[in-house]
Amino acid sequence: MFHLRDDEIAELLDLASVTEAVEGAFAAWGRGDADTTQRVRSSAGGGVASAMAAVVPPFSGGKVYSTASGAFTFVNILFDIEGRLLCTLDGDALTRYRTPAACAVAIRALAAPACTTAALIGAGRQGWYHLEMLASELPALSGVAIHDLRPEAAEAMVERARAAGISATVASSPTDAVRDADVIVTVTQSTAPLFAADAVSDRALICAVGATKYDRCEIGADVIERCASVVCDDVTGSRVECGDLIQAAHAGRFDWSRAIELSAVAAGIVDVPRAGTTPVLFETQGVALQDVAAAALAYQRSRRKTPKASDNNGDGT
Template sequence: MTLLLTEEEVDGLLDMASTLPVVEDVFRAHGEGRATNHARRRVALPTGGLHVMFAGAPGMDAMGLKAYSVSSSGARFYTMLFHPESGELLAILRSDRLGQLRTGASTGVAAKYLARDGASTLGLYGAGWQAESQLEAVAAVKSLSRVIVYSRKEESRKEFARKLGQRIGLEVETTDQPEEPAAQDIVVTATSSKDPVLKGEWLSPGAHVTAAGSNSLLKSEVDREVIRRASFVCVDSKEELGLEAGDLLASLETGGLLPEAVFELGSVVCGHVEGRRSQEDITLFASQGLALQDMAAARLVYDRARERGVGREVDF
């Protein structure tokens, strides 16, 4: 029997506190070679597009895929979860909230392993849906003393500050000066901008940067100076280079960054690669997202749904 779960049901079963450890675990499994992940594949049509990503790992007892469509009416996200031994289709989930949480959790994992000791301030670019989970995740792994957010619209950043300040129990400052967030210990970009919102010249020594808003070769949230100044650059998966990592494309094409100098975050999590070597290093995580993260979160949702009797069963 296959379990069907709505967006509202998934939202009620998943939160950042539970998403962070399962995402960290799959980064570790990926770094140790105990998981299979394939980068997003796309179908583009004049009226819309279809995006599919798939993965599996014995350790999380799941394999599956996420597919989502994008059109003028918005995006629709679905995850299909299979049992790795029987091949049974365990569940079909609506997964917009799931994707938001696992994207934020990836940023949290990166901050945990790459931010310098004692990092306590966060600068955030973007005040939308995805920016919410970015802040939640960093606040969950670091003891933050200051958060400052910049976005193009004053109204949106002030509403974001009010809402997220209540959620994390810390005042969230706003600014109309784009260089201010870059002066913090941890800097996160979560925008829809096609052009850089973060300039490398603004960064302070020792900063950790996560660029989380671009998963296209046509978009870059950080300029080449960010990459030039970074002592360590990593991605979710090196398979993404040339497919999705728009933040790195210009530097890769001009030789400012060599493919051999780009690492995978999972290798840092499992201890195979040393990320930060000094308190003065600038580190960069260009986040594109792994299907493994979706599968880990989906498996957690499925197990909780079974325990709590949530969802509807369908016999295909």
């Protein structure tokens, strides 16, 4: 069986191309030309297993993974549209690319014009890849404020950013990080809101990544109430997984009728005003559509042996 390892996938993919593939896949979903399932989880005896699947023609596939002591072990599988098995893939490298790609799609559609400042809260495993995404998607970026509960992690990321030519500073608190930021990315496991509504600029697009379970919370109800629009990578999945919106709805401060599908935005079906006069919120927990789009790109490049070269067809494949 043909299998792509994480190190091979890392050589084959780049964030810009994965973003194009993921953006095309979301647009195809919005047009009804692609589809994705919600994540399902099972747990017993201290073990947790999760699965998700999608069809992004001419490919289909999905991801199965286990969670133990906070660590994930991923396996992805890719088929062609006729059901022929094409390959299996490790999942760490795919996840590193496909997760910030969703935020990149949101930035392209929802961020205020000419963003110059950003905030990154969370300097963990996913933090660096979101920082690279910010530097790529915001050409006028003049500085990123980085905060983490572990000051040494934020300091290490700032040093790494400066070495890569990204202007970055350590923020002493989430509030200090987000103040005056045009784009805010939160990638934490927080169970309590990270900052208050009055700390957020009217120009801010907030990309909330970490509230992937009902009991997590990065963005408080006061911030959600203030946002002009709330866009989700999957509204149906968010009703089960997005702790930020679940808790705000339970408190009577968010109505699910406000939630907008990113796929509809990407497809041009709905017009959502950019941040600028009022903040905008993007909530992402990750969908299988992203995994299949990224896996398909890695597979195509492995067969054609064209690493780091764009060869997706604009439909996420």
